[in-house]
Amino acid sequence: MPTTTSVPQPQAAFSYRLEESLWRRGRNVLWIIALAAWAACLFGWATDRYNFLGSYLVHFMFFLTIGWGAMFFVMVQHLTSATWSITLRRLMETIMITVAPVTLLFLPVALGLDVLYKWAAPGFFDPHNPDLAFKRAFFNPPFFLIRAVVYLFVWGVLAFVLYRISVTQDEGNHQESISDARTWSAPGLLVLTITVTMAGVDWVMSLDPFWYSTIFGVYVFSGGALAFIALLILVALALRAAGALGDVITVEHYHDLGKWLFALTVWWAYIAFSQYMLIWYANLPEETAFFHHRAEGSWRYLSLLLVVGHFLLPFLVLLSRAAKRNLTVLGLTAAWILVMHGMDLHWLILPSVHPHGFHLHWLDVATFAGVGSLFGLVFWYRLRSHPMVPVGDLRLAASIAHQNQ
Amino acid sequence: MADLAIRQPLPLETPLIEGQPTYGDISRDVARVVESRPPRFWYIALAVSGTLTLVLLGVLTHLVRTGIGIWGNNQPVGWAWDITNFVFWIGIGHAGTLISAILFLFRQRWRTSINRAAEAMTIFAVMCAGIFPLMHTGRPWRAYWLFPIPNQDLVLWQNFRSPLMWDVFAVSTYFTVSLLFWYVGMIPDLATLRDRATTRIRQLVYGLLSLGWRGSARHWSHYEKAYLLLAGLSTPLVLSVHSIVSFDFAVSILPGWHATIFPPYFVAGAIFSGFAMVITLMIIARRVYRLEHLITMTHMENMCKILLATGTIVGYSYAVEFFTAFFSGNPYERYVFINRVTGPYAWAIWTMFACNVFAPQLFWFRMFRRSIPVMFAVSIIVNVGMWFERFNIIVTSLHRDFLPSSWGHFTPTIYDVLTFAGSVGLFLTLFLLFLRFLPVIAISEVKGVIPSPGGKGGH
Numbered sequence: 001m002p003t004t005t006s007v008p009q010p011q012a013a014f015s016y017r018l019e020e021s022l023w024r025r026g027r028n029v030l031w032i033i034a035l036a037a038w039a040a041c042l043f044g045w046a047t048d049r050y051n052f053l054g055s056y057l058v059h060f061m062f063f064l065t066i067g068w069g070a071m072f073f074v075m076v077q078h079l080t081s082a083t084w085s086i087t088l089r090r091l092m093e094t095i096m097i098t099v100a101p102v103t104l105l106f107l108p109v110a111l112g113l114d115v116l117y118k119w120a121a122p123g124f125f126d127p128h129n130p131d132l133a134f135k136r137a138f139f140n141p142p143f144f145l146i147r148a149v150v151y152l153f154v155w156g157v158l159a160f161v162l163y164r165i166s167v168t169q170d171e172g173n174h175q176e177s178i179s180d181a182r183t184w185s186a187p188g189l190l191v192l193t194i195t196v197t198m199a200g201v202d203w204v205m206s207l208d209p210f211w212y213s214t215i216f217g218v219y220v221f222s223g224g225a226l227a228f229i230a231l232l233i234l235v236a237l238a239l240r241a242a243g244a245l246g247d248v249i250t251v252e253h254y255h256d257l258g259k260w261l262f263a264l265t266v267w268w269a270y271i272a273f274s275q276y277m278l279i280w281y282a283n284l285p286e287e288t289a290f291f292h293h294r295a296e297g298s299w300r301y302l303s304l305l306l307v308v309g310h311f312l313l314p315f316l317v318l319l320s321r322a323a324k325r326n327l328t329v330l331g332l333t334a335a336w337i338l339v340m341h342g343m344d345l346h347w348l349i350l351p352s353v354h355p356h357g358f359h360l361h362w363l364d365v366a367t368f369a370g371v372g373s374l375f376g377l378v379f380w381y382r383l384r385s386h387p388m389v390p391v392g393d394l395r396l397a398a399s400i401a402h403q404n405q
Numbered sequence: 406m407a408d409l410a411i412r413q414p415l416p417l418e419t420p421l422i423e424g425q426p427t428y429g430d431i432s433r434d435v436a437r438v439v440e441s442r443p444p445r446f447w448y449i450a451l452a453v454s455g456t457l458t459l460v461l462l463g464v465l466t467h468l469v470r471t472g473i474g475i476w477g478n479n480q481p482v483g484w485a486w487d488i489t490n491f492v493f494w495i496g497i498g499h500a501g502t503l504i505s506a507i508l509f510l511f512r513q514r515w516r517t518s519i520n521r522a523a524e525a526m527t528i529f530a531v532m533c534a535g536i537f538p539l540m541h542t543g544r545p546w547r548a549y550w551l552f553p554i555p556n557q558d559l560v561l562w563q564n565f566r567s568p569l570m571w572d573v574f575a576v577s578t579y580f581t582v583s584l585l586f587w588y589v590g591m592i593p594d595l596a597t598l599r600d601r602a603t604t605r606i607r608q609l610v611y612g613l614l615s616l617g618w619r620g621s622a623r624h625w626s627h628y629e630k631a632y633l634l635l636a637g638l639s640t641p642l643v644l645s646v647h648s649i650v651s652f653d654f655a656v657s658i659l660p661g662w663h664a665t666i667f668p669p670y671f672v673a674g675a676i677f678s679g680f681a682m683v684i685t686l687m688i689i690a691r692r693v694y695r696l697e698h699l700i701t702m703t704h705m706e707n708m709c710k711i712l713l714a715t716g717t718i719v720g721y722s723y724a725v726e727f728f729t730a731f732f733s734g735n736p737y738e739r740y741v742f743i744n745r746v747t748g749p750y751a752w753a754i755w756t757m758f759a760c761n762v763f764a765p766q767l768f769w770f771r772m773f774r775r776s777i778p779v780m781f782a783v784s785i786i787v788n789v790g791m792w793f794e795r796f797n798i799i800v801t802s803l804h805r806d807f808l809p810s811s812w813g814h815f816t817p818t819i820y821d822v823l824t825f826a827g828s829v830g831l832f833l834t835l836f837l838l839f840l841r842f843l844p845v846i847a848i849s850e851v852k853g854v855i856p857s858p859g860g861k862g863g864h
Contacts, residue, residue, distance in 0.1 A: 084512075131739075134731045186769070190717060197725065201732075212733045214666035214725050259510075270644060274668040281656040282663050286735070 016387040018244050023384050030376045037369035044363045045108065053112040054353030055363040058345045059371045060105055061204065062227075063098065065220060065341070067375075068196050069228025070096035071155070072221070074162055075185035075192070078178075084256055086399035087248045090390050091235055093166050094382045095228065098375040099159045103152045105371060109203070110148065113141055118352075119209040120144075139206060147202060151195045158188050163382075169392040177392070196221050207352040211290045213279070219271050220348075226264035227341035230334040233257050237331045239388065248389050248400050251325050255404050258324030261334065265318065269311040294347060297357030302347050310340040342368075421515055422855050423698040431699070431855070435594075435846045436601050438694045443841055446693050451837050457830020464823045465540060473543050475820040482803045482815035487537040489795040490825050492650055493678070494534035494832075495576065496671075496791060498583070499643060500679025501527025505586055506639035509632075515707050517850035518700045521594075522690065523683045524587040525843070529835040530682075531580045533828040538572070540824075568652040575649040579642050586635045592618050593628065594844040644668075647675040654798060661741040661802035664729070670722035674791060677715035677761070681787035684708050686836065688781050690845060699846055702775055709774040712787065716765035719794075723762065737807055745801045749814065754797050760790020 018026075044052035074092050077085050085092075114120040119139040125132040137143070161184055169177035197217025205216050213219075233254065239245045279287045294303050314333055323329045346358065390396060426434070468475055478485050501523040508516040539545045550556055551573045553563050563570055596618035599611035618624060648668035655667035664670075684705065691700040730742040745754045764786045767773040774780070805812045839845070 080511075131734045131736050135734055138732065193721060197721075210734070212729050214664045214722075214729045215669070216665075217725065218666065218669060266641075270648075271669065274648065275665045278652075278655050278663070278665045278667070282658045284658055284663075286733075 016245065016248070016389050016391065018239075018242075018384060018388070022242060022244070023380070026380055027377070030373050030380055033369050034373035034377060037366050037373055040366035041363075041370045044366055048363065049112060049115055050353065051361055052363050052367070053108065053116045054350055055361055055367040056108055056112075056371070057116060057203070058342070058349050058364070059368045060102075060109065061220075061345050061349065062342055062368070063371050063375045064102055065224030065345075066228045066231055067096060067099035067102065067155070067159070067224075068192065068221060069225040070232075071099065071158055071162070071192055072189070072225055073228060075189045078162075078181040078185040079189070083395050083399050084253065084402040086393050086395050087389050087402075088232065088236065088253060088257075089166065089393075090386065090388055091232060091239075093163050094379055094388075095231060095235070096159050097163045097382050098378045099155050101374050101378050103156060105374065106148060106152060110145060113144070117144075117206060117209075119206060124209070135209070139209065144202060147198065151199045154191055154195050158184070158192060162188070166390055167386050169390060170387060172392055174392060174394050193217075193221070196224075204348055207349060208290060208293075210286060213275055213287070213290070215271060215275050219268075219275060222264065222268045222271050223341055223344050226261070226268050227338055229257060229260045229264060230337040230341070233261065233330060233334040234338070237327060237334075240327075245388060250400070250402075251327070252402050252404050254327060254330055255321075255324050256402075258318060258330050258333075261314070261330075261337065262318035262324070265311060265314045265337070269315070272306075272311075293351040293355060296351075296355065299347070299351055299358050302343060302358045306340065306344060306347060309336070310344060314340075420855070421518070421701065421703060422851065423701050426698065426855065428852050428855075431851055432597055432601070432848055434696065434699060435844050435848045435851075436598060438696075438840065438845055439598060439842060440601065440603075444693055447837060447841065451834065454830045454833035454837060457827050458834045459830075460823055461536075461827025461831055464820055464827055465536070468540060468820065468824070469545065473541060475818060476824070477816050477818045477821050479813060479815060481806065481811055481813045482800055484541075484799050484803065485815050486796075486817055486821040486825060487541045488653075489792065489799055490828060491534050491537040492671075492795045492799075493792050494530045494537075494828065495646065495650055496675035496678045496795075497682045497788075498527040498530035498534070498579075498679060499647060499672070499675035500683045501525070501530075502579075502583060502586075502639050502643045503676050503679065504683075505590070506636045507643055509636045510640060513707075514854045515704050517847055517854055518704050519683060519687060519708070519846075520850070521587075521590065521843075521847045522686060522839075522845050523679075524583065524590070525839045526682060526686060526836065527583050527679075528580070528587060529832050529839075530679075531576065531583065532835070533832050535576065535580075536828060536831075537824075538569075568649065568656050571649045572653060575646045579646045582635070582639055582642055586639055589628070589631055589635060590847060590850075591843065592616060593620065593849040594847060596620065597848055598844060643676075644672055647671040654802075659802050659806060660730075660735070660737040661745070661798065664726055666722055666725055670719070670726075673715050673718040673722065674761075674794060677712065677719055678788055678791035680708050680711050680715065681784040681791070684712070684780055684784035685788070688777060688784070690840065694840075694845070696846065699851060705777070705780060706771075706774045709768045709780055709783075712783070713765050713768040716761055716787065720762035723758070741802060741805070744805055745797060748801065748805070750797065750801050750804075753793050754801070757790050757793040757797055760786045761794060764790070 070092055074096050120141055125136045165177050165180045200217045200220035236249050314337055317323050317333050504516045504520045504523045539548055592615055595611050595615035599615050602608040602611055651667035651671035654662035657663055687700055691697050727742055730738045764783050800815050804815055
């Protein structure tokens, strides 16, 4: 049993801030990428709107789902009063606050509604078919956009408030911040789950206007939660490599993050399997269409890749305790999982755009860099504005001293 | 154990165990339940539950002699209360596994006061659950046909494509692992009872059951490794058992049954009902045996929070199902859900909503989470609601399917009611016997969450 004297403590002299020169370099790189990528995106929008919007939606969802994951974890940590993760909380929150630019980034989707979504064409749902009355009422551009505004507003408010509460804690009102955070987190989690489910249905599931699956919202959410943990591991490792965090994030924390990565890999697979198996077994044409599209041409290989790469490989690697405590292995697995999350979104979205097969397009790179650089910039500016660990939290020392076993 | 490290109480946390008992106090307080004459309440309760168990035996005897026609099952409602009860009891069992496996891995130290009783409850609930499919076969003496072993009676090979077959494997695995987990966890406490025993019989029985436990460092090291491994093995079982139970319905193409959200939805519902049952039983046990300082208000409040969370997940699933029924544009799917809320069984679904979704919402308020009468009432209401959830899923989907000419209605017979009441009796009888003869609280684990005598953190 370690005593509190033998373990790392928050150091008073250490500011937990990035070195200014390092920060500037990062900012410059991000701005250059952003400008170049958005120029390319604009060119894509002007010349090849169809392909642009497909790729754009994939990468917009890629970063958005990670933001959802961050919000989810921040609130769950508050609600369960988890101690081990306090030292990681500010990084989680800094990823969470990247949800702020989503409001702007949704614009291309809103403007390209009629290109992306088949149902946006007037009269798409047969007006004489009474079975489609609900779809007609639900899927029309005005209502769709109103819903989108509601989701964006809810996420913006949640992320902002949670972030604000945490930052106020740095200034010293510990107890008040904790109880504020809990007050927001419980209803916040409920509202987040509902909006995420609805956004999943609206923005992704409706690409195939007649397909439905009740688990779809949970599927999108679980992929995001997994990708968030993967990104968090990579961010923490990068800051560690830059020597910016001292030793507040120890191998014990990485071990626990590795356990989460493992658990969520299995959870994602469980949800994906539930969806696939039940649809395959019942074999109803209106449901199997979804998997049929994804067995066509080279989409088949992507489907298989997800089984192996999104589940089997990380599952086998992360089973071992040694792997979770080896930062190189953990980092590589996290990076791999992020790639797989991108592939998962390709697999969900692009068969509606390229029905005959999977292919990478130059716009995939441009939109990834475009969306990613904006998320990155928000992250980077926020990272500088406050200490990178919640220095005002009285549980911080206990969190840093956390030990497995 | 893996959660040793965080057992050191943080200055900001309120202590889990009240009254600052010593290790000796805890051993004495828990062993007292087993060693002293049971209170009058125990005898009265056993008389009632024992009578119900005899009723169960009587009904089952009659059922085997006559056939399952004595139940109200009919065409088209071929599954009714029997499968409802099966899913109900299996669900109850889930809290035990969740507490012993998942909360252990999540380092939730408060689990230590309630895990033993919850695990016992799991085992008894699975036993009750097993009765129903077994009896529904009509010829329970041929139950071994369910297992893929050569049988001489006829050339029969099990249908591995049937989820009912998967159930056999899922439930028997679950029972085996839960039993092992329960027993392994109990060994140090059985040794405590052995050491304290004053009669020869007690020494002998607890001595045999404690497998020569001496409490050496080596014993503890092996024990903790075994416990961690069993927790790891049980964790997927928490999800798999009820997922497979949900497959019984979801692999079909019957509207209202075929929904991809069924596996996680069933799991959440199972944990929900299981925790409700733990709350009901613990409120009684802590009061009757004066264990309020070991099973404290903090424990009860935490369980209420889990009830709120899982109840809300269940509510989310109901909402998603209804939304999709309309969204899908499938007229049959839509009809089933309209029929559920307005048809002949509408009263049942509104009972379900009221019990499962609305009642737990009280627990948003700390005042209700810390009120024993409120949580006792809600815990019972929730179990009523969860029973109705299964009834709704099973009966409303079956009684009106695609063809109106084959619609029907289900009315339970007195034998349906008596079989269910009898299974409640069996469950309570087993639980009362458990209280009488085995340590109701994990003595050695609770000792781990109080400050050690030296005053320096956990043990």
